[in-house]
Amino acid sequence: MTVTRHTMTDEQRKSVALEYLKAFDRGGKTSGGAPLLDLFADDAQVYFPKWGLADGKAEIGRMFGDVGGTLRSITHHYADFNWIFSGTDTVVCEGTSHGEHRDGGAWRAGLPDWGAGRFCDVFEIRDWLIQRCFIYLDPDYGGGDAGRYPWLRE
Template sequence: MAVATQTMTDEQRKSVALEYLKAFDNAGTTSTGGSILDLFAEDAQVMFPKWGLATGKKEIGQLFTDIGGTLTSIQHHYSEFTWIFSGSDLVVAEGTSHGEHRDGPWRAGVPEWGAGRWCDVFEIRDFLIQRCFIYLDPDYAGRDTARYPWLSQD
């Protein structure tokens, strides 16, 4: 990771994280028409469940291509986000979403145990995402129920 050279406020870090989430909702295009990858440092890391750890823009691009290829649409619910700031470079966003996966639709809370609730832990320095670890259930359409007795009792 690069040495920090620009001081950032929590609100500035939040704005970078929001730009990332909005770009994800906009098929990888930022509000200025750029690529979502422009928001990342060259040596950034992104972790996505069931994909693993991507290091560097090339691997992050592959991760987003792989994940994005399974989604028809996604919409994060910005007004419902919870933000946590650490007083350093870390920003945590917790929220909900809905959308359409190739296996079917999802909406947070429908069913209550299903996909749509997520938490992202960002490390943001110099107006770039250095690290984004994504915590969610990647079974968007809720089809993986047989392995969980409490879900397959119906």
């Protein structure tokens, strides 16, 4: 089998990453109604803090189910995203969100300033598919872990 590489512009890679983020706000569906996993290559990797590294679509689906099961809703703030392009495949999105944890705790980036809602996702996108997505954020959406940090108790 021949390896194919379709040349993509930065804006095209950005559109794939944006579709991925918007799919979370739609409960795991793309704008065309397809499952979120359709945006990934079969052998893609995704990293999420406190979950680890998921290899391949089946494991990525399990990870998103585990993480998504802790949330009632999430909304990303698209107008405030900071996009960084590096090399031929790498797209970085720094942004904010708000939502509600399954235990009823709402969060919004900046309220409080140390709380959940800020994120940075590093993507590798080729051939219109996400090959790699490493997610960097505080997964304590409900703020329940604050007691372990002395500077937050003050």
